[in-house]
Amino acid sequence: MTTSLTRRPAPGTDTVSVTVPDPRKRRPSRLLGSRWVAFGFAAPLIAYLLVFYAFPLIRSVDLSIHDYTIRAFVQGNAEFVGFDNYAAILSSPLFGQALVNTTLFVVVSLLFQYAIGLALAVFFRSNFPLSGLLRGLFLVPWLLPLIVSASVWSWMLNSDSGIVNSVIVAFGGEQINWLTSPETALTSVIIANIWLGIPFNLVILYAGLQNISLDVYEAASLDGAGAWRQFWSITFPLLKPVSAITLLLGLVYTLKVVDIIWIMTAGGPANSSTTLAIWSYREAFGTGQPDLSPAAAVGNLLIVIALIFGFFYLRIQRREANS
Amino acid sequence: MTARRSWWKLALGVIFTALMLFPVYWMVNVSLTRTQDLRLSPPHIFPVNPTLEGFEAVIRQQLPNLGTSLLIGLGCVVLTVVIAAPAAYAIALLNLRGGRTLNFILLVAQMIPGVVMAMGFYAIYVRAGLLNSVWGLILADSTIAVPFGVLLFTAFMSGLPRELLQAAKVDGANAWRTFVSIVLPMSRNSVLTVSLFAFLWAWSDFIFASTLARNSELRPVTLGIYAYIGNNTTQWNAIMATAVVASIPAAILLVVAQRYVAAGVTAGAVKD
Numbered sequence A: 001m002t003t004s005l006t007r008r009p010a011p012g013t014d015t016v017s018v019t020v021p022d023p024r025k026r027r028p029s030r031l032l033g034s035r036w037v038a039f040g041f042a043a044p045l046i047a048y049l050l051v052f053y054a055f056p057l058i059r060s061v062d063l064s065i066h067d068y069t070i071r072a073f074v075q076g077n078a079e080f081v082g083f084d085n086y087a088a089i090l091s092s093p094l095f096g097q098a099l100v101n102t103t104l105f106v107v108v109s110l111l112f113q114y115a116i117g118l119a120l121a122v123f124f125r126s127n128f129p130l131s132g133l134l135r136g137l138f139l140v141p142w143l144l145p146l147i148v149s150a151s152v153w154s155w156m157l158n159s160d161s162g163i164v165n166s167v168i169v170a171f172g173g174e175q176i177n178w179l180t181s182p183e184t185a186l187t188s189v190i191i192a193n194i195w196l197g198i199p200f201n202l203v204i205l206y207a208g209l210q211n212i213s214l215d216v217y218e219a220a221s222l223d224g225a226g227a228w229r230q231f232w233s234i235t236f237p238l239l240k241p242v243s244a245i246t247l248l249l250g251l252v253y254t255l256k257v258v259d260i261i262w263i264m265t266a267g268g269p270a271n272s273s274t275t276l277a278i279w280s281y282r283e284a285f286g287t288g289q290p291d292l293s294p295a296a297a298v299g300n301l302l303i304v305i306a307l308i309f310g311f312f313y314l315r316i317q318r319r320e321a322n323s
Numbered sequence B: 001m002t003a004r005r006s007w008w009k010l011a012l013g014v015i016f017t018a019l020m021l022f023p024v025y026w027m028v029n030v031s032l033t034r035t036q037d038l039r040l041s042p043p044h045i046f047p048v049n050p051t052l053e054g055f056e057a058v059i060r061q062q063l064p065n066l067g068t069s070l071l072i073g074l075g076c077v078v079l080t081v082v083i084a085a086p087a088a089y090a091i092a093l094l095n096l097r098g099g100r101t102l103n104f105i106l107l108v109a110q111m112i113p114g115v116v117m118a119m120g121f122y123a124i125y126v127r128a129g130l131l132n133s134v135w136g137l138i139l140a141d142s143t144i145a146v147p148f149g150v151l152l153f154t155a156f157m158s159g160l161p162r163e164l165l166q167a168a169k170v171d172g173a174n175a176w177r178t179f180v181s182i183v184l185p186m187s188r189n190s191v192l193t194v195s196l197f198a199f200l201w202a203w204s205d206f207i208f209a210s211t212l213a214r215n216s217e218l219r220p221v222t223l224g225i226y227a228y229i230g231n232n233t234t235q236w237n238a239i240m241a242t243a244v245v246a247s248i249p250a251a252i253l254l255v256v257a258q259r260y261v262a263a264g265v266t267a268g269a270v271k272d
Helices: A035-064 A071-076 A082-091 A095-123 A133-136 A144-158 A163-169 A187-208 A216-222 A227-238 A240-255 A259-264 A276-286 A291-323 B003-031 B055-060 B064-094 B099-109 B114-126 B134-158 B162-170 B173-186 B189-202 B209-213 B223-233 B237-256 B258-268
Strands: none
Touching: A035 A291, A035 B099, A035 B114, A035 B134, A035 B173, A071 B114, A082 A095, A082 A291, A082 B055, A082 B162, A095 A216, A095 A240, A133 B003, A144 A187, A144 A259, A144 B003, A144 B114, A144 B223, A144 B237, A163 A216, A163 B237, A187 B003, A216 A227, A227 A240, A240 A291, A259 A276, A259 A291, A259 B223, A276 A291, A276 B209, A291 B099, A291 B114, B003 B237, B055 B099, B055 B162, B055 B237, B064 B099, B064 B134, B064 B173, B064 B237, B099 B134, B099 B162, B114 B134, B114 B209, B134 B189, B134 B209, B162 B173, B173 B189, B189 B237, B189 B258, B209 B223, B223 B237, B237 B258
């Protein structure tokens, strides 16, 4: 029921080499206990989802259609304002900028993560000494706490003492105020985010490559197709479904990124790196005065956007599972 | 492929890996740099006069935070496995009614932005008195891993041979007995995978920590680093030393459980 990738995991991952049977095709007789026994095992999860997902979500909708001041928050008598918060958000001058920043952040990050991830996956597919070990090391950035990566990048991109500027200056370039100038702040967080996303793309695309039979390549070789031709005529088309899932998942997860941008630039300077998620976070928690109602409105808008793309993901996945 | 060509590839691979891991190396390098050398331009490429003053600061100031993070991580692991494993058993093997719907809800749940969840939790915790508590953080952090856990367990358990359940039934075992003595032991590897991710995500969490525990006496280490960045921008060696220490669980897990990591990424296709 997860991605089709579960069917053929990366090598060395024999542990989860599971073929997921299609429950519609194979519905065996009830083996153990009644319907109620099954429900009993699932009951803690259902209760958990209600209390820790449904309730906070309802609360967040509730925040967005009331005017919650700090006092109203504690006393619980906030005024009902309907869609006023949403109207205020949509007509705010920040909305356009946040939307553009979000789009740039997501699209540019994804393009580079995907291209680099795919190139590396193809590279690592040819077995050479230590390829497994090196591929494993590529996972490191993905496993580090985001605040760690974000602080390392902050220091590397520091205007005066950062290594990146040292290198640029050493090659005769100009020092760049990566994080403190409005022209480059968004670029800086995108660079860090690309770095963070490469391992994820590499692992999934590598697993997808394993699914392409080597016979196809052999046949192509016999027909005289070179490496470049093989990539465009075989690898890329056959990898399409996996690519689609990788990109859509990446999109859904990149949309909600807060930590990395918040720690590196806090959305600044002058909102030049403010995305929708950052906007929402700053309204709610970024200042001393939590302003939860508009923050919740932005956040809920973000959910809607994420869900739209999420459903694309689910559709592709379903088509995959049926084929 | 000729041997010569594969050495060429190895060299390229090493270069790519070195480029990719440079920030990690730089973190270690800065963590060992003396305070007076931090502003050197150009900086030393490797620690010329290595010092442990950054790590002394970690031990002086961050030990309680590391303990808190450990507690939160382990709490999340237990909570996630206890909730997710039985539910997956019901979906995968007991033909739970509405199992497909439940899986669908779990996929959607993973798409909800953390900021929105944080606001919901904040609003609830203010009233419930759970703000700034370790328990509150464990509960909130577990929402990152629970949907992933159920989906991964379901995929794994669906692949278990049903003859085992049949045999258990013949031997007179009920559903609970079968779960505890057959299904769980056989799912050991997926329990490890889920635990690993639940721990890492909880350990790395910043959004929930910064919103639900900002004034807490018991702070996780992510907030410790964040406080450093805010107050103490000259002490980058201490910040990087804390970052190194905060990365240790990831490093250990990568060495010990590399194959589970890859399995988890591909199986759940989840990044958070």
